[in-house]
Every structure is written in structure tokens, then in C-alpha cells.
Amino acid sequence: MSQTTPGRRLSGRRVRLDTTTVLAVLLPLVTVGALLLVRGGGDSVAEPHPPTRTSLKSATIVCPSALPGSPAAYLSTVGDGARGEVEVRAGSEKDTARLQEGRVTTVRPGTGPVAVDGEDDLAAGLLGARFGGAQLASTACPATSPHQWFTGVGAAVRHDSVLEVVNPDAGRAVADVTVYAGTGAVDVPRLRGVSVPGHSSVRLDLGAVAPRRGELALQVVTSRGRLAYSVLDSSDELGRGQASQDWLPGQADPATDNLVLGLAGGAGSRLLTLANGGDDEVRAQVKFVSEDSVFAPEGLDEVRVPPQGVARLSLTDALQSAVADGVVGLEVTSTQPVTATLRSFVDGDLSHAVGAPPIRHGASAIVPTGAKRVVLAGARSVGAVTVVSRSASGEELDRTRADLRPGRGAVVTVPPRATLVSVVPQNTSVTGSVIVSGRGAAVVPLVDPVLSGLVPDVRPGLS
Template identity: 30%
Template sequence: MTRLLSDARVRLGACVLALAVVAGVGAVTNAKAPLTRAEGVEEPTRAVVNRTALSCPVPGAGVKMQNFVNAVSPALPDDTPTAEGDETPLAIRPLAATSNPVGSVLVRGKIASTAVTAKLDPLSVQGTGPLAAGTVATSTTTSTEGVNRGIASVPCQVPGSDFWFVGASAAPGRRDVLVLTNLDSVNAEVNVTLYGGSGKLDAPNARGIVVPARGTAEMFLGQVAPGQRDLALHVESTGGRVAPAVRDNVTNGKTPAGVDWLHVSAAPAEKVVVPALAPGGGVRILTLVNPTDLQATAALTVNGPNGPFKPAGLSTLQIPAGSVKVVRLDKALHGDPAAVTITSDQPITASTRMTDSTVTEFATMGATEPLRGPAYLVLPPHTQPVVLLATAPDQTAGVRFELRDAANKVIQTRTLDVIAGATNLITFKPQAKPTYLMVEQLRGDLHAGVTLTPPAKPAEDAVPQVAAWPLTTSLVFRAQLGAQPDLRAALK
């Protein structure tokens, strides 16, 4: 031992080891409090967002089409952290790297709009700096005739790697297309898993789809799942990021019956809420998917304006493993605004489909996550009132909203309670110019969306317009992941 300690290298190693042990003990005995966020905390965690990238899709070819994008970097609460530096404009532009901007977000709070055009160029909203925080955009197309007759309007999508769409179809009269957009400078690769009424589908052509850099790829559902009436899609990127959208054109024989986009549904869970079932006449269809290997038993609760109730004959549903199930809700709703809460013994997700009274136009709404902070939505110009539908599926919740015009002036605001189990309806007047809406959850679980439907007695030559827009917590206010471990637990 004496000879060992006389070796300089051994003595040096022993010193380093001793220092490491002391440092380790210090880390444990004087551990800092972990960076965690208590479950159910009402105050949202705020992140500094200094970059934005949004994908704004457009429908397929048609006649007399008018396409435009409205975007805004919204007014944020006074204490919201934003990136440092000058307010560099955010560019609205086609996907190609060499393309020129067709619009710009120049200042916080003021809505930027592209010129109305018949061109079918998908657009992006991209940029860095302080204006990136909270930026949202909406892509809207209207047409008075042809396969795109009506309105198709969808929030521009943040790219990611995992998405669910429920309520697609490859049945006669449906022409549904999955549109994949890649805003990055490298190719992306995507796998799509399809579920039908009889179970999970074998669709090899839906695997390994390459989406070119700054480009798009399309998958026609009629080719990969011919004849399948009811479909759900799980879109997963295996390399790179994509912004998917499902375009849905409908015809009754040779008569156009609407076009719109299927909104993304929340990931499967044992409890999901589909908000914003529009008031009025028409069809209301709920589509559910059970992607697991076990049969699911699901319980339905309708959250109406007067509180929750179980729809007669539909309160309990059996959904076979890997399958899609469809139920009609219009008779149970009686034209009232509502949401649907579904609880299940297996993870599921869902969406609803809403039509006008003539069943010639439609919109969809997917299951949403509860709001955990302010949500922002740009609303295109509309000649009919739109309605905000807010639902508190469990306990009474508090909500505050602000509707601002294109110049950032508040034109309507209110704070209210949403009674436990009920859906509240707030109406906004027609607007000739785009507006933007802020909806903030103050307490309790809250799900919300906005809908547009035709008047009860439209003019004889009027083109019906049905639209729906979900509300999701802004990225600025979403809880941050990767909390540090609590080293103090080792001392207990």
C-alpha cells in the first residue's frame, strides 16, 4: 500500500476520486428544488418562442375560387416573455426557397392578409424574432360553384411528427386526399396507418411516403383504401417534420356537396372531448376510432346548453379492436349547440361532422386538448355571425375572450363562467374584414371552438357556408417538458 501511494499517478487519481465523492454528496445534501409543474396548476408555463413555421394548405383545382391567408402575431399578456431584438417581419410565401413573399406580418396585433387569388399555391408563414411568439394564421378558400363550392377554412398547421385524423372516407361520393407538406430543407418520410370499420387496414402504399424538401406529397385514400366508408388515419414521420392536412370533397351524384379540411384530433386517450357542435339544422355525425388491440367500451355524454345528458340508445358503445365506429347525433341534439365527452376503457379519439340543413355543405371538428392558457384564432371575413362554443365537461370553468379587429382594436370582450357539464354559446357579428380571437381558460378544464353556419332561411341563390375552427393552447403557454429529477428524494 505504501509503495502504491508513493506513485504520483495513484495519488493524483485518489485526489480526483475524493473530490468527485465530495461533489456528489454536496449535490445530494444541498440539492436544488426540481423544475416541475404541479398537475392541474392553472398558471401556464411560458416559453420564449423565437421562431415560427406554419403550413397553409389550399384545395385542389376548381372554378371561381378565391384563396387567401390571414395571419397575426397577437397581442400577448403584458408579462409574456418574447425573443429579444427588432420585430423582424414574418413572411407569408410559397414553399420554394427562392419564392418572393406575398404578404408579411409587420407589427404585433395587426392582421396581415394576402391578396385574394385563384392560384393554388400552398403557402407558409415563417420567420424569427419577437413576432414569432403566438403567431397564428388561417387559410381560407371560397367558391360559388363546382367541386369546391362553399367555404374551406383551416388554421395553418405547425409541423410535427405525430397526427391523428378521424372521419375520412373512400366511399363513393367522397374524394379524400391526405396532403403532406414539408417546410424544411431536407426530405421527410412518413408512415400512415389506416383504420376502417372492420379493423386495421393492410395498406403498404401508405408506408415510406417521401415528402420532398420545401414541397408536398399527396395520398389519395380511394387508391390506398378503395371502398372503405369510414376511416381514421395515424400520420407518423419517421424522418423530418411534416404538416399534414386531409382535404375532403363530397358529391351527391353529380351535385357538389361541400369541401373542407378534416381538423387534427387529439391523441387517443381514455377520455376525449369533441367541442363545438354547431347549433341549427343538418346532420351531426360522431366518428370514433379504437386503435388498440382490445375491444373498447365507450360511454357518451352530450354537453348541451342546459348541462350534460346521456343520449338515448347511444350512451354506451362497443368499438371493436382497431376499428372505426360512426353514430348519428342530430336527433339527440335537437339543433342545440353541444360538445361530446367520451370515456372509454381503452384509448380512443374522435371527431364530428356537421352539415347545413340542405346537406350541401359541411365542416368537421376533432377532439381537442383542454385549454391550459390563451388560444388564438384568426377568423376570415364572414357575412353571417360566427359563434364561440365553450364547454366545461367536468367542473365549472372560467373563460375570458377578446375579439379584435384587423387594426388590433378590441371590439368584443367578456369574462364568464361555464357551468359544469354545459356548453356556452357566444355570438360574434358578421365582419367584412378579418378579425382575431383570444380565448383564455381561467380555471377548470375548458374545451372550445368556433363555428359558422348558414342562416335558418337563406336566400334562394345563396351559397351555403359551413366552417369550424378548433381552439388550442398557444405554443407560448404550453407546459414545458424535460423537468429535472428531484435529487432530494434520495435522502428520504
């Protein structure tokens, strides 16, 4: 029997070991080389790129639930030359409405919330509103929003608020609600992770969910899907037979300069509420705005707003004669951003004036018929504004040009028949509201419409 010598056996093993070693060394090198070749196209793959701004192709606004006896909703478009049909959806029911630039269309989809979808030319400049109530009440139909503030809400018997959260899409959406009080943020587990099924809504009565005395503020954040938010605020003077409700407009972001415009005339209580979502105390100064000047009234102290809390300032006495003397609003300047709402219960009617952002391009609002004024202030430089008023049929009722100057307010009277009011500033930005009076008062802030969207820059790359 033949035998293999030990030397040959060793030699065979050494050949196999060398091959393994070579592969172990070469494979990582080949992998690294391939990665370098993939990245060799330039630095553009690794560099971040901002989103591209494009014309708005679709938009959704949501009208809140109707007040008793007022089931109608009102729609319009201010898109240049826009006309066509929008989809109107109430729960699972769908319908269409025909819109044309400058005209107001009335729809009656029921008493629940209504989602309106506009495409292409009807996306930019889509407007909606709801009115009604025993006393005058009005609200614009908001667009879906990733976050929103509501300042000056209540959760008690005499002052209560209902937050309505509407999901216009088919999939489930989720909202998180933070409550701020005078002592800081309030832990309310039922307001965290509020789930809203597709094409439905959730109504949260704060008096039942988180009963608490005093003025509060809400910060709502959409954590999943798309949602639209609205608040119906109510005041009930128990035993006096006076009760009223009106919608409380939201604010997108806190600011260090808040102009609160549109003050109802008459006798009653007026309460300014400021909310601070930051971690430091904020100091705020309140001034009055008239057509002649912006001035600090005597005896009005600085307001201190606690971290993640709210502060309130009674202006009942200070504004009682000031409104009759021509004061049209408040200017609130603060050391850090806050939100601001003036809640007025005057002659048995509830109304709200909130801090609104500057109008830079032009803003429009659908408003009820009746006596009304456009109140403007906050011009950054000398300029002008053109206020155009139209009837529901699109007839131009009035076109007024008013001068704007820093440190002064401006008031433009609007014909009672007007239902669509547009404001276009020239050479300056300005803040404005429409105040409607009749059976009480309602204040509608003027806000620049969304005319474009952002498309994210998405490119293949390696993590």
C-alpha cells in the same frame, strides 16, 4: 569458440517473461484507474436530467393548398406586443409579411401550400388560416408535428379525403401513415415511408391510394425531418347535385374525455366516428351538451370500438331536434383513449367538429367574417372566460365575460365583422370551438398556442 552455458540462456528468458507478465497485469489496472478518475467528478455525469423549458425562439406554421378561387392566406400574432416581419415561403419562392399583435394580415402567395417562419417575439403566438369554397370552409394553419390523427376520413366515391404532407425545410423528410377501418388496421404499403423532398409537398388521395368503403382514421407519424399535415374532406351525393368540401381538423392525441363542440343547424346527416389505436376493445358513452346540462339522450347505446379500429354512430335522428333545442356539442367518455369526429352534411354543406384539448392559458383563431359563436364546455371548476373579438385592422369589436360551471356549456355570440377571436379562461380550464355560419358552416377548434420550447440536457459522458 566460446559457448554459452544453458543456465545463462534460461536466466535471460526468465527476465523477459517477467516484464511481459508485469505489463499484462499493470496495464488493465492503469486503465481502470483512469476511468475511475474520469468518473470521480460525482454522480451527475451518469444521472439523466430533464430538458430545460425556454422561451420559443422560432416557429413554423404551414397553410395547406388553397381551395379554388380562394388563393389568400391570413396571418396574425397574439404575442404580447409582438410586431415585425415573418418569412413566407411557397415552394422555392420567398417573401415577407409584416405582422402586429391583434391584426390580421392577408398574403397571396399562390394556390399551393405556404410555410410561414416566425423568429423571436413573432414565434410564440403565430397564427394562420385559409378560407374559401362554394360553401363556407375554414382551417387553421397547423404547426409541424411529430404525429397527428385524422378521424372520419373517406376513401370512396361519395366520401373521399386527400392528405397533404408538407416539408418546410431543405432536407428530405419521411412520414408513415397507418389506416384504421372497422375491421382493424389496413395494410397500405404505399403509405409507409412517404418521402417528401425539401420545400415541397405530397398529396395522397385516399380514394386512389387505398380505395375502401366506410369511415376510416389516419395516424400519421414523422419518422424523419419536420412535416405538417392537413386533410381536405369531400362529400358528393351522386345524382343529387350536392357536393361539398371542407378541411378536417387533426387531433394530436387520443383521450378518454372528448368534447366535440360546434354543431351546424339544419337538416341532413350527422355521423360520429371514433378511432382506437390500442390493442383492447374500448367502450364509449355519448352525451349531449347544452347550456343547461350534460345529459344522456334516450335510446343512445354504448359504442364499442374494436382494437386498432374505428366505430361509427349515426346521430342524424337524435340531433335533428336536439340542435334546435339548444344542444351545442357532444361529450364522449371512454374506457381507453380514442379520437372523435362528428361529420355533418347539413343543407348541402360539409362541416366537422372534433375533440379538442382543454384551453388552460388562452387560445385564439383567425376566422372568416359572418355570423359566429364561441361554444365552450368542460370547465373543471367554477370560473369565467373572456372572449375578445377584433377586426382585421386590430379594432376591438367586443369583449364579453361569461361564467363557466362544470356540467354546463356556454355560448358567446361574436360580431360578424370579427376575424380574430381570443378566449382567456380564469380559474379553470375549458374546451372551445368557433362555429361560423353563412353559406354553410365551418367549425374551428380553439387550441392553446405553443409559447415555449424544450432544450435537451447534453453533457459529456462515457458509454
